[in-house]
Amino acid sequence: MHPPRDGRGPADPPAERRVGLILFWLYVLLYGGFMALVLVRPDLLSVRPFGGVNLAIAYGMGLIASAFLLAVVYMVLRSGR
Amino acid sequence: MLHETSATAVAIFAAFVLGVLWLSFFLGRKGQSASGYYAAHGQIHWFVNGIAFAGDYLSAASFLGICGMIAFTGYDGFLYSIGFLAGWIVALFVIAEPIKALGKFTFADALDARFQSRGIKLAVAISTLVVSIFYLIPQMVGAGSLIKPLLGLPHEVGVILVGVTVTLIVVTAGMVSTTWVQFIKGSLLVFFCGVLTILILGRGLAENTGSLAPQTLTVRPDGTRLVDGKPQERGHDLRPVGTIRALPERYGSRRETGALGPLAYLATLEDSRIVTWAAKKRVDAEGTHTVFTPTERSGADLLKPGGSFKGLTTGNLADRLDFASLMLALFCGTASLPHILIRYYTVKDGEAARRSTVVGIAAIGMFYVLTLYLGLGAMTSGALDPTDTNMAAPLLAKTFSNTLFAIISAIAFTTVLGTVSGLIMAGSGAVAHDLVENVLGIPMTDHEKVRCGKIAAVALGIVAMALGILFRNFNVSFLVGWAFNIAASANLPALVMLLFWPRTTKQGIIAAVTVGMVASLAWILLSADTFEKVYGLSREASVVPFSQPGLVTIPLGFFVLMVVSLLTARPAEHRA
Numbered sequence A: 001m002h003p004p005r006d007g008r009g010p011a012d013p014p015a016e017r018r019v020g021l022i023l024f025w026l027y028v029l030l031y032g033g034f035m036a037l038v039l040v041r042p043d044l045l046s047v048r049p050f051g052g053v054n055l056a057i058a059y060g061m062g063l064i065a066s067a068f069l070l071a072v073v074y075m076v077l078r079s080g081r
Numbered sequence B: 001m002l003h004e005t006s007a008t009a010v011a012i013f014a015a016f017v018l019g020v021l022w023l024s025f026f027l028g029r030k031g032q033s034a035s036g037y038y039a040a041h042g043q044i045h046w047f048v049n050g051i052a053f054a055g056d057y058l059s060a061a062s063f064l065g066i067c068g069m070i071a072f073t074g075y076d077g078f079l080y081s082i083g084f085l086a087g088w089i090v091a092l093f094v095i096a097e098p099i100k101a102l103g104k105f106t107f108a109d110a111l112d113a114r115f116q117s118r119g120i121k122l123a124v125a126i127s128t129l130v131v132s133i134f135y136l137i138p139q140m141v142g143a144g145s146l147i148k149p150l151l152g153l154p155h156e157v158g159v160i161l162v163g164v165t166v167t168l169i170v171v172t173a174g175m176v177s178t179t180w181v182q183f184i185k186g187s188l189l190v191f192f193c194g195v196l197t198i199l200i201l202g203r204g205l206a207e208n209t210g211s212l213a214p215q216t217l218t219v220r221p222d223g224t225r226l227v228d229g230k231p232q233e234r235g236h237d238l239r240p241v242g243t244i245r246a247l248p249e250r251y252g253s254r255r256e257t258g259a260l261g262p263l264a265y266l267a268t269l270e271d272s273r274i275v276t277w278a279a280k281k282r283v284d285a286e287g288t289h290t291v292f293t294p295t296e297r298s299g300a301d302l303l304k305p306g307g308s309f310k311g312l313t314t315g316n317l318a319d320r321l322d323f324a325s326l327m328l329a330l331f332c333g334t335a336s337l338p339h340i341l342i343r344y345y346t347v348k349d350g351e352a353a354r355r356s357t358v359v360g361i362a363a364i365g366m367f368y369v370l371t372l373y374l375g376l377g378a379m380t381s382g383a384l385d386p387t388d389t390n391m392a393a394p395l396l397a398k399t400f401s402n403t404l405f406a407i408i409s410a411i412a413f414t415t416v417l418g419t420v421s422g423l424i425m426a427g428s429g430a431v432a433h434d435l436v437e438n439v440l441g442i443p444m445t446d447h448e449k450v451r452c453g454k455i456a457a458v459a460l461g462i463v464a465m466a467l468g469i470l471f472r473n474f475n476v477s478f479l480v481g482w483a484f485n486i487a488a489s490a491n492l493p494a495l496v497m498l499l500f501w502p503r504t505t506k507q508g509i510i511a512a513v514t515v516g517m518v519a520s521l522a523w524i525l526l527s528a529d530t531f532e533k534v535y536g537l538s539r540e541a542s543v544v545p546f547s548q549p550g551l552v553t554i555p556l557g558f559f560v561l562m563v564v565s566l567l568t569a570r571p572a573e574h575r576a
Helices: A014-040 A042-046 A055-079 B007-031 B034-042 B046-057 B060-073 B076-102 B107-111 B118-151 B155-203 B262-270 B317-336 B338-346 B350-379 B389-398 B402-439 B446-470 B476-490 B492-500 B506-525 B528-533 B550-568 B571-575
Strands: B215-219 B225-227 B243-246 B273-284 B287-298
Touching: A014 A042, A014 A055, A014 B076, A014 B317, A042 A055, A055 B076, A055 B350, B007 B118, B007 B155, B007 B402, B034 B155, B034 B338, B034 B402, B034 B446, B046 B155, B046 B338, B046 B350, B046 B402, B060 B076, B060 B118, B060 B273, B060 B350, B060 B389, B060 B402, B060 B476, B076 B107, B076 B317, B076 B338, B076 B350, B076 B492, B107 B118, B107 B338, B107 B402, B107 B492, B118 B155, B118 B338, B118 B389, B118 B402, B118 B446, B118 B476, B118 B506, B155 B262, B155 B338, B155 B350, B155 B389, B155 B402, B155 B446, B262 B350, B317 B338, B317 B476, B317 B492, B317 B550, B338 B402, B350 B389, B389 B402, B402 B446, B476 B492, B476 B506, B476 B550, B492 B506, B492 B550, B506 B550
Parallel strands: none
Antiparallel strands: B215 B225, B215 B287, B243 B273, B273 B287
């Protein structure tokens, strides 16, 4: 990220922001994986590996839970710096 | 369907609305300066702001629309939940802190922080207004849907009631009262949806072998309504729908499961046979006939993608691209919504912005998990109104008690109030701060800035009411999809490139915002969905291959920004 010319701008140095970007791309992989399954192999989403609950629901719930987990990880990492 | 009005429902509803209005007038004293009116002095606590994020974001589309879509078509409604929440990842990891650091009152402040360009302010202010208006439509439609069964009043009255109440909230104390209304609404929504989910699981699932005869609703040109050929009245009305035909074989002769855990509920539903109802319209000289026909399906079919997004099962490429486009827009749209972005100005610094986003994600994520249970609970409740998908959640609550119905309806109504007030705040800031003060260059005192914002809020309130009446027959989730597409196409490319690409120029930003907004809007207006549902024309007459524009117009925004920036960069910038 580049510094704004008038001095106003993102307060975080690049190293700090990198943490957020790594977590962002990690989530993009998870979300992209889900979309790929829905679009290319929707039949796999009917498999029921989790206590009788199918993969479509388990993955969807997992995406919601992982968003929260990554958010907490981010907050903890940033607080520690 | 005709709904009975209960005095308890009216009383609880009135208490909610009056409570919200009292709070606004009470807080009105704190929002009299421009900083107070537009940004609550930047003094909102991060936790309150985080829950207010939930209150702002969990709109009628999230509550009424998603529950309705799951109740009528199964899993596909949950895809909206997944996409809506995923968008917060972009907000937290990419946008939150820079937006806080760059801006003051509006989204245009942030995009223009480097350049001080009237062109950027004009383009972003217009885009803010367009997105806000598109997002306002489903909220107002949701309000109209709620008021019918709750108070027995026509759709138009619900829309006007919301419009007037919200305008009062915004005009009295701006961002201060808006924040607290959203905080209360966000808390109540998540809490009572949790209560409703516990009740659903406690009741479990039960077979219902009621009539599966098709039903026909005829609306004559003079407005009179017939059910199966006879006038609609109490005692001769459409039957409520949404039932389980058969529980899994392991239940033997038992017709009820009793209480189930969260996983067992889903697993049992997957093994059950469920009856869903689809509507088909036909128009002739007698009027509009809507025929509702039942289909018995396996739970496993309903709990996988493809119930609403038909292309996922038929393999049609255009339909698949339409779905991919919607999911991309949901992912990119959240961090581009002006009414969400301005909430970052109500906290004191970047750290508070980050923390409030995490709190928001927790509350919003919890809610979206609950939507699956609410939707499936409604699907099997035997209480659905086949004419109105948006009423699934309140009617589900009614199967437990009239009081819970009244509370859930009142919360849903407050849900609309919270989101609409945020949208009107964003729009009024765009008009007063960006257009009047910065683009037109009209100097204003602090007091005049606030007055100008309030006048803009009243005007936007009137526009919102008119649109809410005009678009009354749309599913609210579907309409919100449009708003996300426009926001993501117009705003996200400029925002991301400003933060991450040093060669971005002001001309590049203006071009990206303008092209993204115009292209996505034009695409929507030329799409098959709009041809069919707005113009009443054949889908085949549309000129774009699929209805959701994001897949094309979001990359287009990035492309236009890069090309224009490279063409307009000064030589020194190329060497840098």
